[in-house]
Amino acid sequence: xxxxxxxxxxxxxxxxxxxxxxxxxxxxxxxxxxxxxxxxxxxxxxxxxxxxxxxxxxxxxxxxxxxxxxxxxxxxxxxxxxxxxxxxxxxxxxxxxxxxxxxxxxxxxxxxxxxxxxxxxxxxxxxxxxxxxxxxxxxxxxxxxxxxxxxxxxxxxxxxxxxxxxxxxxxxxxxxxxxxxxxxxxxxxxxxxxxxxxxxxxxxxxxxxxxxxxxxxxxxxxxxxxxxxxxxxxxxxxxxxxxxxxxxxxxxxxxxxxxxxxxxxxxxxxxxxxxxxxxxxxxxxxxxxxxxxxxxxxxxxxxxxxxxxxxxxxxxxxxxxxxxxxxxxxxxxxxxxxxx
Amino acid sequence: xxxxxxxxxxxxxxxxxxxxxxxxxxxxxxxxxxxxxxxxxxxxxxxxxxxxxxxxxxxxxxxxxxxxxxxxxxxxxxxxxxxxxxxxxxxxxxxxxxxxxxxxxxxxxxxxxxxxxxxxxxxxxxxxxxxxxxxxxxxxxxxxxxxxxxxxxxxxxxxxxxxxxxxxxxxxxxxxxxxxxxxxxxxxxxxxxxxxxxxxxxxxxxxxxxxxxxxxxxxxxxxxxxxxxxxxxxxxxxxxxxxxxxxxxxxxxxxxxxxxxxxxxxxxxxxxxxxxxxxxxxxxxxxxxxxxxxxxxxxxxxxxxxxxxxxxxxxxxxxxxxxxxxxxxxxxxxxxxxxxxxxxxxxxxxxxxxxxxxxxxxxxxxxxxxxxxxxxxxxxxxxxxxxxxxxxx
Numbered sequence: 001x002x003x004x005x006x007x008x009x010x011x012x013x014x015x016x017x018x019x020x021x022x023x024x025x026x027x028x029x030x031x032x033x034x035x036x037x038x039x040x041x042x043x044x045x046x047x048x049x050x051x052x053x054x055x056x057x058x059x060x061x062x063x064x065x066x067x068x069x070x071x072x073x074x075x076x077x078x079x080x081x082x083x084x085x086x087x088x089x090x091x092x093x094x095x096x097x098x099x100x101x102x103x104x105x106x107x108x109x110x111x112x113x114x115x116x117x118x119x120x121x122x123x124x125x126x127x128x129x130x131x132x133x134x135x136x137x138x139x140x141x142x143x144x145x146x147x148x149x150x151x152x153x154x155x156x157x158x159x160x161x162x163x164x165x166x167x168x169x170x171x172x173x174x175x176x177x178x179x180x181x182x183x184x185x186x187x188x189x190x191x192x193x194x195x196x197x198x199x200x201x202x203x204x205x206x207x208x209x210x211x212x213x214x215x216x217x218x219x220x221x222x223x224x225x226x227x228x229x230x231x232x233x234x235x236x237x238x239x240x241x242x243x244x245x246x247x248x249x250x251x252x253x254x255x256x257x258x259x260x261x262x263x264x265x266x267x268x269x270x271x272x273x274x275x276x277x278x279x280x281x282x283x284x285x286x287x288x289x290x291x292x293x294x295x296x297x298x299x300x301x302x303x304x305x306x307x308x309x310x311x312x313x314x315x316x317x318x319x320x321x322x323x324x325x326x327x328x329x330x331x332x333x334x335x336x337x338x339x340x
Numbered sequence: 341x342x343x344x345x346x347x348x349x350x351x352x353x354x355x356x357x358x359x360x361x362x363x364x365x366x367x368x369x370x371x372x373x374x375x376x377x378x379x380x381x382x383x384x385x386x387x388x389x390x391x392x393x394x395x396x397x398x399x400x401x402x403x404x405x406x407x408x409x410x411x412x413x414x415x416x417x418x419x420x421x422x423x424x425x426x427x428x429x430x431x432x433x434x435x436x437x438x439x440x441x442x443x444x445x446x447x448x449x450x451x452x453x454x455x456x457x458x459x460x461x462x463x464x465x466x467x468x469x470x471x472x473x474x475x476x477x478x479x480x481x482x483x484x485x486x487x488x489x490x491x492x493x494x495x496x497x498x499x500x501x502x503x504x505x506x507x508x509x510x511x512x513x514x515x516x517x518x519x520x521x522x523x524x525x526x527x528x529x530x531x532x533x534x535x536x537x538x539x540x541x542x543x544x545x546x547x548x549x550x551x552x553x554x555x556x557x558x559x560x561x562x563x564x565x566x567x568x569x570x571x572x573x574x575x576x577x578x579x580x581x582x583x584x585x586x587x588x589x590x591x592x593x594x595x596x597x598x599x600x601x602x603x604x605x606x607x608x609x610x611x612x613x614x615x616x617x618x619x620x621x622x623x624x625x626x627x628x629x630x631x632x633x634x635x636x637x638x639x640x641x642x643x644x645x646x647x648x649x650x651x652x653x654x655x656x657x658x659x660x661x662x663x664x665x666x667x668x669x670x671x672x673x674x675x676x677x678x679x680x681x682x683x684x685x686x687x688x689x690x691x692x693x694x695x696x697x698x699x700x701x702x703x704x705x706x707x708x709x710x711x712x713x714x715x716x717x718x719x720x721x722x723x724x725x726x727x728x729x730x731x732x733x
Contacts, residue, residue, distance in 0.1 A: 240442075
């Protein structure tokens with residue numbers, strides 16, 4: 001029941017013309033039902049709230065770049081730039097003289113409430129940077145997972161539906177991709193396409209591509225059983241084109257397991273991109289990415305200011321834990337075999 | 341009556357190339373369907389009925405393939421082979437391409453009603469949405485008109501509150517109601533021929549009766565031809581005009597329905613009729629056909645039914661009969677593929693009866709009333725496999 005209805009939710013983006021108002025209502029009811037089930041599970045509930053909070057923070061950071069001033073008003077002297085699109089963040093340094101470099105967090109001796117988490121060696125408010133970091137991480141997690149999800153769904157559905165040599169060619173290609181250690185593959189990809197100036201965009205695309213195989217294999221295994229269903233045969237007998245059969249009948253009925261996997265994968269993505277940034281292949285200074293912040297903090301200021309490493313590390317830990325707990329809860333809620 | 345048939349099938353052969361050998365699922369069947377007719381395709385499970393009906397739409401899945409014969413629909417060639425300049429068989433020039441099949445034939449001209457109404461509707465879409473999709477696709481109607489048509493069709497097949505039901509999902513429908521929806525789907529595209537693949541098998545008898553009445557009624561109104569695939573002789577008697585009885589990929593008897601029931605000419609048909617449960621007979625009196633149908637990979641030599649046939653004689657293991665005309669009724673031929681008929685003239689009368697001896701011989705025409713047929717069946721199967729090698733097929 002829950003599975004079917006979450007599929008309803010999911011088929012909408014793929015088949016917008018088929019969506020009537022009533023289907024909308026039906027789908028939302030199903031979605032709400034699933035969420036209610038997730039909420040009954042204590043750990044999943046924690047995950048859900050963490051994800052919700054991170055998403056809200058990230059959304060605010062996107063809407064108003066003066067977040068820090070909005071929330072802490074006069075407490076912060078950080079003058080952020082105007083609202084900027086994703087991946088571009090206020091870079092202006094405080095005017096010299098005003099800048100207070102290496103301020104410790106507010107609860108430590110020498111700290112000040114105007115910089116709740118202190119400032120970095122350039123005098124930038126660390127709280128603001130962590131908040132912006134959430135925007136980078138969340139968008140990175142969503143975009144890279146979406147690339148893997150969409151690419152994997154297309155490859156897996158075509159492979160499973162047609163079978164034969166199409167299946168062989170696609171699956172062997174996917175397995176080749178699967179056989180290379182992901183981090184090596186991503187770094188090689190970034191080096192290859194970035195032409196010497198790595199950027200977080202390349203990291204996202206690279207991570208997304210390495211996710212295609214696993215999504216493709218999950219979808220394919222589902223499609224193999226779905227394609228034997230009579231409604232597929234009925235659609236063929238009615239003269240529906242293969243493309244439309246895949247889009248309207250095969251994918252919506254195969255989607256539930258990958259959807260769950262995708263929520264789990266968002267956390268992994270954030271971690272990998274943070275790792276890439278840490279290695280210098282992802283976000284570049286002055287982008288306030290958590291991995292990038294860790295790299296700077298770890299490389300140069302590990303001994304002089306340990307707080308610079310602790311905050312982004314904590315942020316990564318909490319966010320990933322949130323996505324994982326939520327993904328686990330969603331998996332349980334959508335699995336009809338587990339009744340609670 | 342003798343005008344050009346709507347659909348003509350000649351010597352159709354569909355085979356599956358599996359690792360353990362070639363399965364001759366359909367092995368040279370010929371029949372035709374005239375306008376406004378309901379033609380039955382009857383046989384046990386595995387006789388090749390469904391493969392035959394899917395072959396008509398060229399929807400045979402890998403590793404299956406139509407390897408021979410000819411299918412023509414209203415003068416158009418759905419399938420046909422010819423000899424190319426290199427001596428190899430190739431598809432004929434005028435044969436419809438895959439996209440022509442999809443756009444012009446499937447759904448528009450020939451529609452299918454499937455066996456299992458539980459599985460034939462996509463669970464993630466509303467019933468109405470699916471019906472509308474098929475109508476839009478096959479009748480080139482805009483969305484809102486297709487929706488109106490879909491609601492009309494739902495009303496037509498006897499679904500109450502069609503407007504409300506249009507928005508519901510398949511799981512909210514009962515089996516009988518879903519089957520009505522499938523019939524609506526098939527009819528909605530106004531095809532000239534509907535292939536009904538055991539459409540009432542999954543339903544209980546009262547619902548089955550209603551569906552048969554509905555089909556009868558709609559058939560009168562729309563004058564659609566049907567190919568009715570079933571294993572149920574009761575359904576055949578009720579609905580069909582002419583019947584083809586299939587056994588192991590071949591048509592063994594072909595006759596108008598009354599003729600088939602009253603002047604049965606093939607022992608297999610007889611056996612099928614005898615194995616029908618009837619209210620005036622107890623289970624003990626029921627005569628199921630002995631044994632199971634052999635594998636189509638390695639069919640028995642001679643007449644394929646001989647290992648299970650109560651009338652089988654030695655000649656049956658050697659001669660493979662084609663269905664020949666043994667009688668005529670209502671302007672249609674009555675064909676039977678059994679060498680006991682005089683037209684075959686292969687020496688059936690002189691031939692030695694197989695194993696069962698004299699008793700089996702007296703059983704001609706009234707199959708399997710002898711108790712000892714039961715105990716003989718393993719021997720008969722034995723006979724079939726030992727004789728298999730040396731015979732002409």
